[in-house]
Amino acid sequence: MPRQSIKLKWLFMASLLNNAGAAMLWPLTTIYVHEYLNKSMTVAGLVIFFSSMGMMFGNYLGGWLFDNWKPYAAAVITVTVATLGNVLMIFFHGWPMFPILLAVICFADGSGLTVINSYGSAVTGHTARYVYNMLYMALNVGVVVGTLLVGTLLDLGIEIVFIVASVCYGAYLLITVLHFNVDVRPKATVKNQQAAAVKSPRHNVHIVYAYCLCLVTVYLSYALWESVMSVHITDMHIPFFAYSLLWTINGAVIVLGQPLVTRLADYLSVKRQIIIGIAIFAISFPLLIWVHSFAMFVVDFVILTIGEMVGIPSVPAYIDVLTVAEETGKYQGMPNVAMSIGRALGPVYGGWVVDQAGYNFLFVSVFVMMLVTWLYAIMVSRRSVKVIK
Structure with missing residues (x-):
């Protein structure tokens, strides 16, 4: 029989294990396709693009299933598919099975991520803002664990990496089976299944779209750090190890700083927190024009990370305030779709602009994109309609 609520600790652990397993795959995708499978960098970029698109469609499907099915x-089902994909990758990781299985895993992960965020609305005893901040911290702890593991295990063999990733996903599946059987359907929906569908206020939906558009530009910019920035940094004769260390610093700052960020709820509205966080994030990109040493890269990346952890985790909480419970899955999936679109476009856009106009133009162009969408989101969200949960 379904329980009435889910404990935050199980959502936290599910998100941590999911992201630890996933973070063992995405850092090695480019180097594995290019150096192990002997494919061009263009092909490696296409593998990342189609994986990101798979995640985007998974985000949408997860939201639809949450609202319209069980x-x-x-x-x-989604976690099982992701787990099986990882297990199969242990035995079949040549070409073209590796990119095919990676796309399947990303599709299932995208759906699972949306479902986890949607389950956040079923946590009792905490505010939505606190719940989504904790889920964001779980995501980043998972990324730190996963990236450290893949860096250590890759020398032991690619099969070992896939085995450990499968263990993470297996534990994630076990938690899902044992603890996610929760009645999360809104009471009004259960009692009035034949009644007209409850819809979120139209203006509030416009606000959701505006902030998701902003997230597309934010994650398009963020994806540059996962792609072209590694080349930019090594071109300055800074070792690749130093570049990978930036991600460890990123995760450490988020893990240590997140408890402080949760205290901002006493001083800032959730909307204002998002606006300030994205502004800090965006300003880190034009500053890159004057960055020429590893120490300066660390400072710039810390600025970016502060903006990220202040603004991004609050987006699901803000959407929860703006939309009705009957459409939780649909609208909690939208920021994940926006992130996936940005991550898919970022490496392609970054590579093209660097070839045509150089890094400085790239940094300024993404800043302008974020500025325009940031201003648009502020304008649209000047007023909103109160939703009664």
């Missing part, structure tokens, strides 16, 4: 069954 949330528990949706969670179990």
Whole structure:
């Protein structure tokens, strides 16, 4: 029989394990396709692009399944698919099975991520803002663990990496099966299934779209750090190890700083926190024009990280305030779709602009994109309609 609520610790652990397993795959994708499978950098970029698109479609499907089907069954099926994909990758990681299985895993992960965020609305005893901040911290702890593991295990063999990733996903599946059987369907929906569908206020939906558009530009910019920035940094004769160390610093700052960020709820509205965070994030990009040493890269990346952890985790909480419970899955999936679109476009856009106009133009152009969408989001969200949960 379904329980009435889910404990935050199980959502936290599910998100941590999911992201630890995933973070063992995405850092090695480019180097594995290029150096192990002997494919061109263009092909490696296309593998990342199609994986990101798979995640985007998974985000949408996860939201639809949560709202229109059985949330528990949706969670179990998507996590099972991701786990099986990882297990198969242990035995079949040549060409073209590696990119095919990676796309399947990303599709399932995208759906699972949306379902986890949607389950956040079923946590009792905490504010939505606190819940989503904790889920964001779980994501980043998972990324730190996963990236450290893949860096250590890759020398032991690619099969070892896939085995450990499969263990993470297996534990994630176990938690899902044992603890996600929760009644998360709104009471009004259960009692009035034949009634007209409850819809979120139209203006509030416009606000959601505006902030998701802003997230597309934010994650397009963020994806540059995962792609072209590694080349930019090594071109300055800074070792690749130093570049990978930036991600460890990123995760450490988020893990240590997140408890402080949760205290901002006493002083800032959730909307204002998002606006300030994205502004800090965006300003880190034009500053890159004057960055020429590893120490300066660390300072710039810390600025970016502060903006990221202040603004990004609050977006799901803000969407939860703006939309009705009957559409939780649909609208909690939208920021994940926006992030996936940005991550898919970022490496392609970054590579093209660097070839045509250089890095400085790239840094300024993404700043302008973020500035325009940031201003648009502020204008649209000047007023909103109160939603009664």
